Amino acid sequence: MEKDVEEFAVTVSSHHQLESETNINPSGSSRINQAVLVRNATKSYGVGRNRCAVLEGLDMTVKRGSIYGLLGASGCGKTTLLSCIVGRRSLNSGDILVLGNEPGTLESGVPGPRVGYMPQELALYGDFTIKETLQYFGRIYNLRSAFVDSQLEFLSTFLDLPPSDRYVRTLSGGQQRRVSFAVALFHEPELLILDEPTVGVDPLLRHSIWNHLLRQSVDHGRTVIVTTHYIEEARQANTIGMMRSGRLLAEESPNNLLRNFRRPSLEDAFLKLCMDEQRAESMANASISNVTNGNTEEAQHPQGDQDNVDCEDVVSQTDMTETNVHRQRHNNGRGSVDSTTSYSGSTLFNLGIGGTGTKIRKRKNHSLKVSLPSLHRLGALIRKNYLMTFRNIGIFVFIYFMPAFQATVFNVTLGHEPTGLKIGVVNDELNPSQGRICNYSTDCSYSMLSCRYLRYIKDNIIQVPYENVSEAMDAGKNGRVWGVIHFGRNFTEEFEIRQSEGDSANLENIIRSRISINMDSSNQQIDVFIEKWILEAFGDFFKDFMRACQHEPEAGYIPVVFMDPVYGQKDTTFTEFMAPGLIISIVYFMAVSLTAGVFVSERKQGLLDRCLVAGVTMTEILIGQLINQFSMLIGQTTLVFLCMLLAFNIPCHGNLALAVFITFLQGFVGMCFGLLIATFCDNENSALLLSQASFLPFTVISGVCWPIEGMPPYLRKIAYSMPLTYAIEALRCVFARGWGIERVDVYLGIVISMAWILVLLILCLIVLRIRKYSR
Ligand SMILES: Nc1ncnc2c1ncn2[C@@H]1O[C@H](COP(=O)(O)OP(=O)(O)OP(=O)(O)O)[C@@H](O)[C@H]1O
Numbered sequence: 001m002e003k004d005v006e007e008f009a010v011t012v013s014s015h016h017q018l019e020s021e022t023n024i025n026p027s028g029s030s031r032i033n034q035a036v037l038v039r040n041a042t043k044s045y046g047v048g049r050n051r052c053a054v055l056e057g058l059d060m061t062v063k064r065g066s067i068y069g070l071l072g073a074s075g076c077g078k079t080t081l082l083s084c085i086v087g088r089r090s091l092n093s094g095d096i097l098v099l100g101n102e103p104g105t106l107e108s109g110v111p112g113p114r115v116g117y118m119p120q121e122l123a124l125y126g127d128f129t130i131k132e133t134l135q136y137f138g139r140i141y142n143l144r145s146a147f148v149d150s151q152l153e154f155l156s157t158f159l160d161l162p163p164s165d166r167y168v169r170t171l172s173g174g175q176q177r178r179v180s181f182a183v184a185l186f187h188e189p190e191l192l193i194l195d196e197p198t199v200g201v202d203p204l205l206r207h208s209i210w211n212h213l214l215r216q217s218v219d220h221g222r223t224v225i226v227t228t229h230y231i232e233e234a235r236q237a238n239t240i241g242m243m244r245s246g247r248l249l250a251e252e253s254p255n256n257l258l259r260n261f262r263r264p265s266l267e268d269a270f271l272k273l274c275m276d277e278q279r280a281e282s283m284a285n286a287s288i289s290n291v292t293n294g295n296t297e298e299a300q301h302p303q304g305d306q307d308n309v310d311c312e313d314v315v316s317q318t319d320m321t322e323t324n325v326h327r328q329r330h331n332n333g334r335g336s337v338d339s340t341t342s343y344s345g346s347t348l349f350n351l352g353i354g355g356t357g358t359k360i361r362k363r364k365n366h367s368l369k370v371s372l373p374s375l376h377r378l379g380a381l382i383r384k385n386y387l388m389t390f391r392n393i394g395i396f397v398f399i400y401f402m403p404a405f406q407a408t409v410f411n412v413t414l415g416h417e418p419t420g421l422k423i424g425v426v427n428d429e430l431n432p433s434q435g436r437i438c439n440y441s442t443d444c445s446y447s448m449l450s451c452r453y454l455r456y457i458k459d460n461i462i463q464v465p466y467e468n469v470s471e472a473m474d475a476g477k478n479g480r481v482w483g484v485i486h487f488g489r490n491f492t493e494e495f496e497i498r499q500s501e502g503d504s505a506n507l508e509n510i511i512r513s514r515i516s517i518n519m520d521s522s523n524q525q526i527d528v529f530i531e532k533w534i535l536e537a538f539g540d541f542f543k544d545f546m547r548a549c550q551h552e553p554e555a556g557y558i559p560v561v562f563m564d565p566v567y568g569q570k571d572t573t574f575t576e577f578m579a580p581g582l583i584i585s586i587v588y589f590m591a592v593s594l595t596a597g598v599f600v601s602e603r604k605q606g607l608l609d610r611c612l613v614a615g616v617t618m619t620e621i622l623i624g625q626l627i628n629q630f631s632m633l634i635g636q637t638t639l640v641f642l643c644m645l646l647a648f649n650i651p652c653h654g655n656l657a658l659a660v661f662i663t664f665l666q667g668f669v670g671m672c673f674g675l676l677i678a679t680f681c682d683n684e685n686s687a688l689l690l691s692q693a694s695f696l697p698f699t700v701i702s703g704v705c706w707p708i709e710g711m712p713p714y715l716r717k718i719a720y721s722m723p724l725t726y727a728i729e730a731l732r733c734v735f736a737r738g739w740g741i742e743r744v745d746v747y748l749g750i751v752i753s754m755a756w757i758l759v760l761l762i763l764c765l766i767v768l769r770i771r772k773y774s775r
Contacts, residue, residue, distance in 0.1 A: 034097070035191050035223035036062035036085055041094035043080055043246075054080045055091070056246040062239070065221040067213055069234030069254075071270060072243030078227045079120055081243075082193050085225070086613045087111045099191060112615035113141045116189035118197050119613075121606030122176050123183075125384070126169030127391045130161055130179055133168060134186055139380030140614050141187040155182040158212065160205060174200040181209070183610070185216075192216065192224045198233065210236050231267045242270050249273045373620045381616065381624030389628065399594065399632050403586045404639035410582050411648040415575025418526055419460045424472035424481040427451070427465070428489040436465070444549035446496040450487035452545070453515070456537040461530065476520050483519040483530055488512050567653075567737040579650045580659075580731035581704030583640055584724055587663050588670035589695055590636060595629060595674025596687040604683055618768070626671065633667040653738030658746070659731055665753040666727045672760035673723065679767040702728055726752040 038060035044053040054077040062068045070078050083089040084096060087103030087110055098115070101108030109115075124133055131152060138148035156164060159178040162171060168179060181197050192213070198206045210233060216222040217238070226237070234240050235254045242250045242257075250257060250273055254266060261269040390396055429450045430436040438451035454463060464481055466472035472484040488494065494513035498505045505513075517534065521527045543553035562570065602608045611621065637660055644650045652659055674691065681687040699705070701715065702724035708716055719725050730749020733739040739746050 033064055034061060035064045035099060036060065036225065037097040038085070039095045041081070041084065041096065042092050043084060043089070044092055054246050058247050060241055060248055061251065062223060062225055064223050065217055066238035067217050067224045067226065067236065069237035069240045070225060070227045070243060071231055071234055071240060076243050077246045078243060079195055082195055082225065082227065086115055086117050086193055088609050088613060111613045113187055114190045115613060116184040116187065116192045117610060117613040118180055118184035118194045119606040119609055120195040122180050123606035123610040124168045124176060124180055125388065125607065127167065127388055129165050129167055131164035132387070133179060133183065136380055136384055137183050137186055137614060139383070140377055140611070140616060142376045143187060151186055155185060158208070177201060190222055192222060194224065194226045196227050196229065198228055198230060206233060231270060232265060235266060240266065242273055244274055244277060249277055373617065373623055377616050377620050378624055381620060382627050385624055385628035400635045400639065403590050403636040404643045406586050407582065407640045407643040411575060411644070414578065415573045417460055418529055420462060421460060421526060421530060422462045422464050422481045423530065424466045424475050424484040425454065425463045426469050426472045426484060426486045429487050429491050442548060446492050449492040449495055453538065453541045456541040458533045458537065461533060473518065476518060482526055483517055486516045576650055576736065578705055579644055580735045581702065581728045583644060583663055584666045584728050584731055585699045585704050586640060587633065587637055587667045588724060589691070591629060591633065591667045591670030592674040592677065593688070593691045594632070595625065595671045596677040596681070596691050597684060598625065599675065599678035600681055600684050600687040629671050633664060637663050637667065652735045654734035655740060658741060659734045662727055662731050662734065662749055665750060666724065669723050669753050669756045669760065672757050672764065675764045676760050676767065679764050698722055698724055704728060723756040
């Protein structure tokens with residue numbers, strides 16, 4: 001690596017003709033003297049038509065032990081540059097060395113404890129106290145508790161922080177920024193990268209912050225890169241980098257800048273520099289049009305007035321002993337393709353094409369080095385996750401009790417037999433002159449069988465008498481009754497004839513001995529229930545009548561009998577059918593939304609970035625989250641199973657441990673899907689929308705509420721490609737059939753869940769990698 005650094009320095013210096021000590025020393029002093037080296041950095045966001053170039057051939061040199069003030073208008077790319085320096089973003093092309101190594105490599109220690117990073121966002125946990133915040137980062141950096149305590153005391157006094165037991169969310173904006181600043185300083189890193197640390201800070205404190213930075217650099221040899229919008233405060237920096245449109249227009253000591261531009265203030269100098277740059281750009285544009293018009297000579301030697309200083313002139317006029325000014329010549333105001341750096345023997349390549357100076361740079365191929373998760377960082381992350389969960393009672397109740405609450409709502413509302421269903425009864429057997437009284441006997445006599453039959457209809461049905469069919473049908477049409485039962489005038493006699501005639505009964509007799517029913521079939525479930533109960537009532541009525549007549553009760557009843565079921569019991573309720581699917585969907589979707597929500601909100605608040613820059617790896621964050629989510633999963637699954645099995649008596653005929661295992665696995669699949677959503681989405685809203693949007697299709701297609709056999713064949717294929725389907729089938733087999741893991745349907749559910757976990761995790765890594773380059 002050292003060799004790489006040397007070669008890097010040599011090539012850079014030869015190209016830029018820089019005479020300062022920063023680049024020319026091939027003996028490895030670059031690594032000693034330079035904290036940060038950036039060469040020919042280009043970075044753009046987005047793809048295709050939305051591609052937006054932010055860094056365009058930027059060079060930057062930060063000496064060790066110096067303070068470097070990075071100035072520039074809003075949106076010129078300062079934060080982007082800093083995030084590339086700390087290894088959170090990758091350049092599209094160009095090279096960066098931080099403390100002698102490429103950021104992001106194992107040997108660099110960047111991201112890691114060598115850097116202290118204060119992002120623009122607050123990047124603090126609102127539910128932590130100030131003390132807990134610093135202790136958390138203390139654990140991340142594996143600092144001794146005595147050191148943590150002394151730093152806490154020192155920084156509290158120095159930054160005038162509120163009492164350390166105050167929750168961060170209760171602090172003012174300025175106080176929160178100071179806590180954020182304290183986090184960056186806390187572990188006394190070699191390199192401090194501060195993105196606008198003095199925003200919202202009063203002038204007195206700003207003054208003491210700068211004093212502290214100066215002491216850090218002078219007394220302790222620490223390097224500080226600081227961006228600020230208060231240009232004048234940057235006078236205290238050793239070097240100022242003036243940035244515009246993704247390039248450094250100047251990199252100079254404040255005094256040299258003022259002298260060279262003959263301006264009283266940095267602000268004026270910056271203004272002058274920008275105006276010069278603008279003129280240079282216009283001239284370059286004009287030259288290009290001249291070239292197009294055939295005036296190549298002039299194009300190669302553009303002339304400018306004295307005020308419009310050419311880039312090379314500025315370099316020559318500048319005192320190069322301290323740092324350098326490298327205003328690069330630009331084509332058409334765009335990023336330079338003129339300069340090149342090579343990083344031989346390592347991972348970077350430049351390919352010159354046709355000697356025209358056009359360069360194509362291959363993307364870096366970092367070797368895949370994997371570091372084992374660190375126990376102290378894992379400990380800090382797990383502790384933080386638990387603190388965040390348990391501290392907020394609302395979130396705690398939601399996380400642990402919501403699945404059980406959902407299961408309760410499901411059990412209370414779904415699958416029960418409907419009651420209070422009104423049915424119109426028109427019984428023409430009744431005699432109006434005798435007040436339509438429905439008397440019947442229970443012996444073996446054929447008298448008023450209509451009334452005898454009606455006695456057997458379940459109480460769930462309320463019988464509403466009507467005088468005639470048209471009145472009852474009107475009630476049906478107006479939604480007052482769910483159906484109309486009609487008995488003919490001589491129903492009992494006709495029924496008797498039919499019984500005695502047996503196979504010889506004529507059609508007229510058959511029709512008159514029928515109980516005719518008109519149903520309001522607009523509600524399929526109610527329709528099915530009423531039909532079932534009316535038929536059952538007839539079976540019971542007839543058996544009773546046969547018994548009264550000393551006949552075999554089963555005689556004459558339809559010869560189709562449902563014997564004891566192979567699995568389950570007769571009349572399995574809809575709730576029992578849905579329960580396995582529901583348990584899995586509840587656990588799965590809770591895991592999806594919780595995981596996606598936690599990650600997206602941490603990333604949005606800059607917390608993820610801050611932790612990653614502190615050296616926490618994505619693997620550690622994932623493991624920390626998995627452990628945290630796993631314990632939630634245990635709580636959620638336990639409560640859901642208790643609710644289903646004990647409170648609502650859903651039977652589980654198989655091994656309960658196996659059922660719980662299948663549910664856990666699906667919880668993991670949910671977590672991985674949540675992670676995938678989090679890698680795609682930049683804000684909570686889109687993550688929430690995506691997880692919500694996936695809920696209905698997933699539950700419906702996965703056969704939670706309707707058998708997959710009832711779907712069209714093409715949809716069945718989709719159904720079986722859903723992550724929940726096989727697991728639901730497996731759980732149903734365990735619950736209803738009592739099957740074990742040796743059955744194909746059960747182990748297929750387990751194997752496919754595991755495959756989903758693997759596929760989703762791989763997808764997450766791919767998306768993360770792609771986004772690292774496009775972000
Ligand atoms: N993730 C992103 N996707 C697309 N564009 C982005 C992204 N992040 C930043 N940009 C754009 O890149 C440009 C540079 O942004 P950057 O945050 O680096 O600027 P800055 O100099 O730090 O601005 P400020 O001083 O206001 O913080 C801006 O135009 C910004 O809109």
